[in-house]
Structures are given as C-alpha cells and as structure tokens.
Amino acid sequence: MITALALLGYAACAAWWAPALLAPLTRRGASVRAGLAAWLAAMASVLVSAAVAIESSFRTVAADWPQLTQALCRSVAGGACTPAVYRSALYEGGVTALAATLALLSAVALWRYGRRVQRSRAQTRSHARTALLVGRALTDPASGIAGARAVMLDDPRPAAYCVAGRPAAIVVTSGALTVLDPPQLRAVLAHERAHLAHGHHVLATVTRALAAALPVPLFTRGAAEVARLAEMSADDTAARANGRPPLAAALIAIATGARYPSTRIAGAGHLGAGHPGPDYPDAGHPGAGHPGAGYQGTGHLSTSLPRGALAATACAVPDRVERLLRPASRASRTACTLALTLTLTALAAAPPALTLLAAR
Amino acid sequence: MQRIWDHGGTLTVRDLFEELRAERNIAYTTVMSTMDNLYRKGWLARERDGKAYRYAPVATREEYSARLMREAMAEAGDTEAVLSHFVAQMDGPESAALRAVIDKLAGGRP
Numbered sequence: 144m145i146t147a148l149a150l151l152g153y154a155a156c157a158a159w160w161a162p163a164l165l166a167p168l169t170r171r172g173a174s175v176r177a178g179l180a181a182w183l184a185a186m187a188s189v190l191v192s193a194a195v196a197i198e199s200s201f202r203t204v205a206a207d208w209p210q211l212t213q214a215l216c217r218s219v220a221g222g223a224c225t226p227a228v229y230r231s232a233l234y235e236g237g238v239t240a241l242a243a244t245l246a247l248l249s250a251v252a253l254w255r256y257g258r259r260v261q262r263s264r265a266q267t268r269s270h271a272r273t274a275l276l277v278g279r280a281l282t283d284p285a286s287g288i289a290g291a292r293a294v295m296l297d298d299p300r301p302a303a304y305c306v307a308g309r310p311a312a313i314v315v316t317s318g319a320l321t322v323l324d325p326p327q328l329r330a331v332l333a334h335e336r337a338h339l340a341h342g343h344h345v346l347a348t349v350t351r352a353l354a355a356a357l358p359v360p361l362f363t364r365g366a367a368e369v370a371r372l373a374e375m376s377a378d379d380t381a382a383r384a385n386g387r388p389p390l391a392a393a394l395i396a397i398a399t400g401a402r403y404p405s406t407r408i409a410g411a412g413h414l415g416a417g418h419p420g421p422d423y424p425d426a427g428h429p430g431a432g433h434p435g436a437g438y439q440g441t442g443h444l445s446t447s448l449p450r451g452a453l454a455a456t457a458c459a460v461p462d463r464v465e466r467l468l469r470p471a472s473r474a475s476r477t478a479c480t481l482a483l484t485l486t487l488t489a490l491a492a493a494p495p496a497l498t499l500l501a502a503r
Numbered sequence: 504m505q506r507i508w509d510h511g512g513t514l515t516v517r518d519l520f521e522e523l524r525a526e527r528n529i530a531y532t533t534v535m536s537t538m539d540n541l542y543r544k545g546w547l548a549r550e551r552d553g554k555a556y557r558y559a560p561v562a563t564r565e566e567y568s569a570r571l572m573r574e575a576m577a578e579a580g581d582t583e584a585v586l587s588h589f590v591a592q593m594d595g596p597e598s599a600a601l602r603a604v605i606d607k608l609a610g611g612r613p
Contacts (some may be wrong), residue, residue, distance in 0.1 A: 398590045400597070
C-alpha cells in the first residue's frame, strides 16, 4: 500500500508540476528531439506510475479481503466487536473504496481515450479521402511529389495543411498559392511532407486523446507543446532541404495573408540564400535558446511584440520565424539538450526508484 | 469524379465512356464499376432512365470544398480530425505587428 501511495503521489505531482519544469526548456525549440522525448517520457512516466499504483492497491485489497469480511461479520454480529476490529474494518473499507474509485476512474479514462482516438482517426481519414477527390491535383513547381499527394482547394483564405490517411493528403488553398512564390511553396510542401514522414499525426492523435481523457496540466499543456515541437521539427526538415529564408517568408506570408519576398530576410545576417548556413550542421538541434555569442540580440522577437497582440495559436509564429532567422549557438543547444536529457532520465527513473524504496 | 463535376448535369456510363475513350484506351466496364463505386460511397446519385442509370454528383465540388474548409478552419474542439496546419492565420493588427518586428529584425543588422 505504501508503494501505491508513493507512486500515486508522484504521478499527481508530476502531472501538475512537470509542465512548469519542461515548458521553459522546450519553449524555443532549441533541442526539438530531446524536447519531444522529454514531454512524452513525462506522460509515460505518469501513466505507468498511476497504472502500477492502481494495480498494487488492488492486490492489497484482494490479499486482505478475508480479514475484511471477518471483521465486518464480527462488527455486525457484535459479540467480539472490539475497537481494534472496528478500526480495522474502517481501514479495509477505505482501501476498498479507494481501489474501486481508482478502477472506475481508470475505466472511464480508458473508454474516453479509446473513443476519442477512434473518432479522430475516422474523421481524419474521411477528410483526406474527400480532399483528394475534391481538390485539383497540384504539381510541385520543381519536381513530382513523392509519397503524399498534394491538392489545391478553392478558398480565398491562405492555408496549408496535411492530413494523414491512406493515402495522405496535403492541401493548399488557392488563397495560399496567390501569396507564395515557387520556392516558398516548395518549402511549405517539404514542411507538410516532413509531418507525414515522421508520423506527427500519431503523436497528435495520442496526446490530444490523452488530454481529452485526463484533463490535467501535464496532458493538456503537453498536447499543445508536442504540437509546437512537431511544427519546429518539420521546419528543421524543410529548412535543411530548401534553406531557411523561403520557409520563414512562407510562414509570414500565410500567417499575414500577403506576399512576403524571401529576399527580404535572405540578406539578413549570416543567412545564405537557399542553403543551410555553416553553423547549421545538426538540424536536429537547431533553434534559439538564448541569443548566443555573436548575435546582437535586440531581445526575443516574440517578447518584443506587444503583449496581448497575438492570439495563443498565433504565438508559435514569431517563435518559429525567430528560430529560423536566429538559430541558437551550439553551446546553448548543447546545454539545452543536456538539461532535457537529465530531466528525461529523472522522469524515467522515478517510478522504479519509488517502487524499490517503498518496498524496502 | 473530376470529369463528372466538369461535365455538369447528369450523365450515363455511356456518356462518360465515350468522352474518356476519345483520350485514352479505357474499357466500358472500368468506367461502369468506377461509377458504381462512387455511387455506393455516396458521391453520386443515380436514377433509372430506360435501361441505363443516369448519374449526378450528390453535391458540387464547391460544396465539398466549403465543407472541408469549415472542418479545417474550425477551432480545436469542433472537429477531431488531426490536421497539421502549416501556420495559423493572424488578423489585421497581429499581422501588422509581426511584419513590423520582422522587418526590423531582418533589416536592422549589419
């Protein structure tokens, strides 16, 4: 029972406070892969501890059941109903109630999770199917598209998205085509293909369903942060293929709904047009943790925007543009990866360590 | 499906077959089974006309398109489909603020 309580306590603490620890480390996407791993590890750690705690409290109840019934019987029969027995019955009753509550809660959570996953998968597939049939085939300005098919839908609002399915679809609206030049469109398509190739839709489905089933901070905040990091990861892949200026310009163009020439930012600082800069060898860990040495930082882009001017969903745009325009120095990237790896190890080690300690 | 939308109005398997045969070598049965499939999946409606069926799209391309965009643009909660948007759109003041800061960032360096 001690083990169960320790694990349950840990799960509750982590579910409420882990976001406060992880969010600052992953906010600017200085280390995308480590960031994703840390968030997912935190979720897994909490789920495993809670599951083990519930299972262990069940076993306690099952083992003590004969004692419990005997105590209940005696207390009903009177006779030998001593205060010690009465207290014991109360204790056992409490344990049973706790186990029953936990079982009920986990059953409800599991059911909600399953239903959510199923519904979102069905809707996603049907959206992809319809888009492929309704949209007009979009030919890549440079080459044919490998893998997913890209289609154009008539809509004046500029938007681009991908949707998993069999086959998957990449949708670009006619509004988006009018604000993008060919290299920018290539960058957009590379970004969306990266999402599909890396299976980000699976991450999104699982984390969003978890958030719906267990609306505690770790899962609700975690789903949003995982989505942000997935965007940054796809940005990295696209930037590696086509260079950062067209991607950054495409982000601005679609977000603001007006053309934005890539050359306007291509001349900025050390950015070479069309190819990754020399300080960008490891695209898995780029980004802007802190303005590193050599940057004449005028403060972070996102913080220099007027507070409250940006909606929550749009907040990712300045962050993403900034990390494309001003990647973090190698030192701050390494520091961030190290901090995240430590956090990840602690989260992974906590449940077994607690079990061992409490079992002593 | 593209063909049927472009054609407009109703048409029989024979109509579409004649149209397609002008461009490529295609079997009548292929066209027939494709149209039957689309009917069973709810994309086409059909009514008997003598011996043949006359097919018509259930909804226009624009209607489907609008439905998709509604789903795509819906704020989270309305739809459970998992769509990875390239980037969220901003409104006027947000756009102006973003552009101003990025221009400063891009232009203000040596």
